[in-house]
Amino acid sequence: MTAATEEQLKTAAPSAMASSRPFSAFERMVAWRYLRSRRKEAFISVIAGFSFIGIMLGVATLIIVMAVMNGFRTELISRILGINGHVIVQPLDGPLTDYADLAAKFSTVPGVRLAIPTVEGQVLAQGVGDASTGALVRGVRPDDLMKMKSISDHIESGDLVGFASGTGVAIGSRMAEQLGIRVGGTITLTSPNGDVTPLGMNPRVKAYTVSAIFEIGMSEYDATIIFMPLEEAQLYFNAEGLVQSIELFVDDPDSVDSLRQPLEEAAGRQIFITDWRDRNKTFFSALAVERNVMFMILTLIVLVAALNIVSGLIMLVKDKGSDIAILRTMGATSGAVMRIFFMTGAAIGVAGTIAGVVLGVLVCLNVESIRQFFSWLSGATLFDPELYFLSQLPADMNADETIAVIVMALALSFLATIFPAWRASRLDPVQALRYE
Numbered sequence: 368m369t370a371a372t373e374e375q376l377k378t379a380a381p382s383a384m385a386s387s388r389p390f391s392a393f394e395r396m397v398a399w400r401y402l403r404s405r406r407k408e409a410f411i412s413v414i415a416g417f418s419f420i421g422i423m424l425g426v427a428t429l430i431i432v433m434a435v436m437n438g439f440r441t442e443l444i445s446r447i448l449g450i451n452g453h454v455i456v457q458p459l460d461g462p463l464t465d466y467a468d469l470a471a472k473f474s475t476v477p478g479v480r481l482a483i484p485t486v487e488g489q490v491l492a493q494g495v496g497d498a499s500t501g502a503l504v505r506g507v508r509p510d511d512l513m514k515m516k517s518i519s520d521h522i523e524s525g526d527l528v529g530f531a532s533g534t535g536v537a538i539g540s541r542m543a544e545q546l547g548i549r550v551g552g553t554i555t556l557t558s559p560n561g562d563v564t565p566l567g568m569n570p571r572v573k574a575y576t577v578s579a580i581f582e583i584g585m586s587e588y589d590a591t592i593i594f595m596p597l598e599e600a601q602l603y604f605n606a607e608g609l610v611q612s613i614e615l616f617v618d619d620p621d622s623v624d625s626l627r628q629p630l631e632e633a634a635g636r637q638i639f640i641t642d643w644r645d646r647n648k649t650f651f652s653a654l655a656v657e658r659n660v661m662f663m664i665l666t667l668i669v670l671v672a673a674l675n676i677v678s679g680l681i682m683l684v685k686d687k688g689s690d691i692a693i694l695r696t697m698g699a700t701s702g703a704v705m706r707i708f709f710m711t712g713a714a715i716g717v718a719g720t721i722a723g724v725v726l727g728v729l730v731c732l733n734v735e736s737i738r739q740f741f742s743w744l745s746g747a748t749l750f751d752p753e754l755y756f757l758s759q760l761p762a763d764m765n766a767d768e769t770i771a772v773i774v775m776a777l778a779l780s781f782l783a784t785i786f787p788a789w790r791a792s793r794l795d796p797v798q799a800l801r802y803e
Contacts, residue, residue: 376476394703397694414679419719421672422776426723427730429665429772436658437768440651443585444620444643450517451643452483452614453573455624456630459637464612472633473615476591478626481616483511486600491557492538492593494546502542504556504593506600506610512537518581518594525550525579533596535578543580552577552777556593561604573603610752670777672719673707673783680712680787684794691794705792709784716780720773727769736764 404434455461456473463484470482486506493499507529518537519527528537540556548554558571575595582589601607615630617623623642630640644651684691691704730737738760 372640376618380716395710398707398714404684414675415715416752418672418675420713420724421675422669422716422719422780423723423726425506425665425672426720426772426776427669427727428668429662430724430769431518431726431730431734432459432661432665433658433676433772434727434762435734435760435763436654436661437762437765440654440658441763442761443654444582444651445517445528450455450585450592452584453617453643453645454615454626454630455618455641455646456613457611457613457639457641459639462609463611463613464609466613469634470613470788473613474637476626476629478618478622478632479531480618481511483515483516483616484597484610484785485614486597486604486610488558488560488600488604490593490609492542492546493557494548494552496547498546500542500545500590502556502593504595504600504603506595506597506604513593517583521581521583525577527579529576529595529598530594531577533599533764534576535596536575536596537579537581538577538796539592540580540582541590542593543577544608546591548577550577550580554604558603563791578730610621666775669779673779675715676712676715676780676783677787679715680784681790682707683711684708684787684791685709691791692742695772695794701792704794705788708788709781711786713781714789715779716783720780723776724769724773730766731762731764732801735760 384697386636456469462531463469466484468482470484473479473482483505487503490502490504491499492502506517509527512530513527523540525537527537530537535670543549546554553572553574554577595603596609601609615626617626623644627640631638654739694704694707695701
């Protein structure tokens with residue numbers, strides 16, 4: 368202990384010890400002095416610095432990873448469900464010929480935003496030259512397509528006038544690029560289910576004018592979906608006067624279970640109801656498992672940093688043995704000594720957590736700019752839209768998860784300080800001063 372330190376303790380201790388108030392100004396002053404770096408304690412300060420950096424990086428990494436994974440889930444749900452209904456209604460007692468009346472009835476159910484009768488079929492799409500690709504044709508009513516904002520608000524070129532007149536189709540931007548088709552061009556569709564002849568089933572081949580090219584930002588859909596007017600799709604797929612299903616878009620996709628009973632009552636016939644969770648169960652379950660596993664793995668970073676706090680405080684207790692003994696002889700209780708070292712270690716955890724939250728929030732707010740910078744720096748495309756579902760890196764911070772990360776980091780930091788602080792409070796002043 369330096370002369371200045373000992374003099375400060377002697378002058379401040381009597382009044383401070385008299386009150387014995389937990390976390391008093393005297394205890395905070397001593398804890399702060401132990402945090403300050405000195406040449407004699409340089410190695411201990413290095414350990415404290417690594418603990419601070421470890422907690423900061425651990426908290427920041429947790430926040431960033433969880434935000435990106437939440438962003439993936441949010442974007443995928445909004446884009447997958449932006450083009451697919453939240454609830455799919457199919458008939459059980461016969462063909463769905465009264466689809467117009469059923470769609471009108473479903474639209475009156477509270478919570479249902481849109482009811483769209485659909486006809487679907489797989490085709491081979493051919494464009495300029497020999498370019499071809501597999502595609503999914505979805506027949507919908509023109510008014511319904513206009514109400515699907517994920518499509519109507521993302522028309523890259525052309526318009527839906529030709530679609531509304533029943534003479535044109537709408538295709539995705541990646542399909543248009545792959546087939547070399549522009550607005551006004553012709554796309555040829557081939558379906559294996561065509562006309563029945565004495566020689567068997569002939570494929571149906573028909574050319575359509577492309578009236579609109581859309582881009583929803585999800586590469587799989589932009590490359591495979593073709594929208595066709597419902598009546599034309601019924602003729603093309605030999606389904607005149609009927610549809611395969613009615614897709615319902617609801618206000619709250621997470622509460623579709625509460626709509627099952629009202630929908631069955633509105634239908635007035637036997638129907639089979641599936642929702643978006645059933646159709647994408649494997650996909651979203653995998654996302655949830657990956658998210659939970661990543662949280663547990665990245666928590667280890669914070670745990671390792673917290674263990675550094677333990678080692679640093681234990682070394683500090685050994686180094687400050689004589690200081691502790693003098694404090695005890697001046698009237699400091701074992702509880703006061705324990706609180707001093709607890710505050711010393713907790714300060715590292717609190718500061719590291721705050722810095723980690725700030726760093727994590729800054730990265731999340733600029734994650735796409737950071738991705739573009741590293742793509743430019745490395746000369747390689749990071750997060751290639753050709754390989755991933757989305758065209759940019761999303762980040763969606765969840766307040767509850769961020770709070771959980773903060774609480775977890777602080778809890779580990781506080782727990783890490785308990786054992787060294789307890790050892791400091793159990794130090795025998797006689798033994799500590801025997802060889803001084």
